[in-house]
Amino acid sequence: MSNQLHRRDWLKQTALATLGMGFSLNSLGGEDYLPKSYGSESGLLNLGSNENPYGLSPFAKKAIADMIGTAHRYQYNIPGLQTFKQELADYYGVTADHILVTPGSGEALSLLARHFSKGNLVTANPTFGILPNTAKKIGVEVKEISLDSEKVHDLNAMLRAIDERTAQVYICNPANPTSTMLKPAVLKSFCEEASKRTMVSIDEAYIDFLDAPDNESMISLVKAGNPNIIIIRTFSKIHAMAGMRIGFVIADPKTIKDLQSNYFGSSNFSLSALSMAAAMASLKDSSHSNSSKMKNAEARDFTYKSLQQMGYRCIPSYTNFLFFNLKEYKGDFAKDMMAKNVVLRSSEQPDGKWARVSIGTIDEMKQFMKLMKSLNT
Ligand SMILES: Cc1ncc(COP(=O)(O)O)c(C=O)c1O
Missing domain, CATH: 3.40.640.10 (Type I PLP-dependent aspartate aminotransferase-like (Major domain))
Known part of the structure; x- marks a missing residue:
């Protein structure tokens, strides 16, 4: 097994173990407890911590x-x-x-x-x-x-x-x-x-x-x-x-x-x-910040429209993440997505289950939407 694969398995196990500790449904209220220590270089689609995917200036x-x-x-x-x-x-x-x-x-x-x-x-x-x-x-x-x-x-x-x-x-x-x-x-x-x-x-x-x-x-x-x-x-x-x-x-x-x-x-x-x-x-x-902002807006619009088209209620976003209602989703959404190598957050609110997904690159968001479409919700 290559080092990279090895690392990916370890990261995934760590993340699953942490989610399995019951944090995922409360995740949005207590972010400081959540698994964060992995990146897309390890094979995971990391849309969990609202980072900037374009890297340093x-x-x-x-x-x-x-x-x-x-x-x-x-x-x-x-x-x-x-x-x-x-x-x-x-x-x-x-x-x-x-x-x-x-x-x-x-x-x-x-x-x-x-x-x-x-x-x-x-x-x-x-x-x-x-x-x-x-x-x-x-x-x-x-x-x-x-x-x-x-x-x-x-x-x-x-x-x-x-x-x-x-x-x-x-x-x-x-x-x-x-x-x-x-x-x-x-x-x-x-x-x-x-x-x-x-x-x-x-x-x-x-x-x-x-x-x-x-x-x-x-x-x-x-x-x-x-x-x-x-x-x-x-x-x-x-x-x-x-x-x-x-x-x-x-x-x-x-x-x-x-x-x-x-x-x-x-x-x-x-x-x-x-x-x-x-x-x-x-x-x-400022050119690096502006370009991150523009690319974020483009990937965000794509994801927002795609989620809306699938019938999800998505809150209009002014940030680098989206908050959307999970309709009748049964189970622990963040944990289920983690099992598919996607890191995001979900929580139980008084008006139902909600997810928060960070905006990655447009390619990452296309991957994310492909996965969303494969879910039976
Ligand atoms: C609203 C808000 N404030 C503060 C922070 C903390 O960021 P940092 O400690 O990396 O500056 C975050 C991180 O996600 C955040 O979402």
């Missing part, structure tokens, strides 16, 4: 190659972090003291859950799991507000849920797992209202997949001096750097200082200088 690759000679040095010997923060600050129109860089935005989300744990958390259900799940694990009350029938955040209900004990509101926009978005003006007025009473954290992991004017970031509220708005960003999505672990937070300098001392203490050992160099290069390569 060539400039990011070059930046890594150029810096590899210093990789034996600790990061604090290299002025990487300050330069990176300054470049991010210039790019987003804030100052460097508005920025905290973390090893992936997932780290920022769990840090925020811990930092604002003295009162309850208001968020949506379903939503991206790391922040609410961390909060639950450490005993924080989580007020989960159902999305509306179109799978969009119910902002009025969320506002009503804020009480005098609320320490934080978490909104993922565009939303994971449902792929919907809130119009900037609507979200802005919610943020302004809610931030009078509590901290408001907006996770903009997928914002770069939106077109103007919908891609307006809530960073403008931080810039305007609102101390209760926190923005979370990642290089894992449009920048295709999921394995390189770079995320960041933009907020009021006082909040950043508190988070910085809470998380890092006096050092920043957990950040990779190579990853920061790659991120800086990627930030400047």
Whole structure:
């Protein structure tokens, strides 16, 4: 047996074992527990973690190659972090003291859950799991507000849920797992209202997949001096750097200082200088981001239309994944697809079973649709 085959079997067994542990139906609420450690190079169609299938910007690759000679040095010997923060600050129109860089935005989300744990958390259900799940694990009350029938955040209900004990509101926009978005003006007025009473954290992991004017970031509220708005960003999505672990937070300098001392203490050992160099290069390569965005839109449209044609209710997507209802599907969809070498997520919601499939390349999505058509649903 070749090494590659061997590896593929091992990966598949690992994935099946994990799915067999009963996580798949709850998978969308608790993504941090799910199998993720495999890629299409191992023979699986990996449509499970909303990665960018087109790979790193060539400039990011070059930046890594150029810096590899210093990789034996600790990061604090290299002025990487300050330069990176300054470049991010210039790019987003804030100052460097508005920025905290973390090893992936997932780290920022769990840090925020811990930092604002003295009162309850208001968020949506379903939503991206790391922040609410961390909060639950450490005993924080989580007020989960159902999305509306179109799978969009119910902002009025969320506002009503804020009480005098609320320490934080978490909104993922565009939303994971449902792929919907809130119009900037609507979200802005919610943020302004809610931030009078509590901290408001907006996770903009997928914002770069939106077109103007919908891609307006809530960073403008931080810039305007609102101390209760926190923005979370990642290089894992449009920048295709999921394995390189770079995320960041933009907020009021006082909040950043508190988070910085809470998380890092006096050092920043957990950040990779190579990853920061790659991120800086990627930030400047808008042509690579734009091409990922365009290819994603094309493959997404194809998949959306194909699923609709098959009679699936598919939520219009503003991201690099699709959320669709599984009709009368009997059994565990994610587990059954895993047995066919496809990684995706499925979950049981109050209105039935739903699946979330990431948008891969057009060829991958054609393979996926071929498989969907072979299912007897
Ligand atoms: C909405 C959202 N936020 C944050 C993350 C975490 O990404 P990372 O830790 O790779 O930055 C993800 C990952 O899928 C996500 O979907």
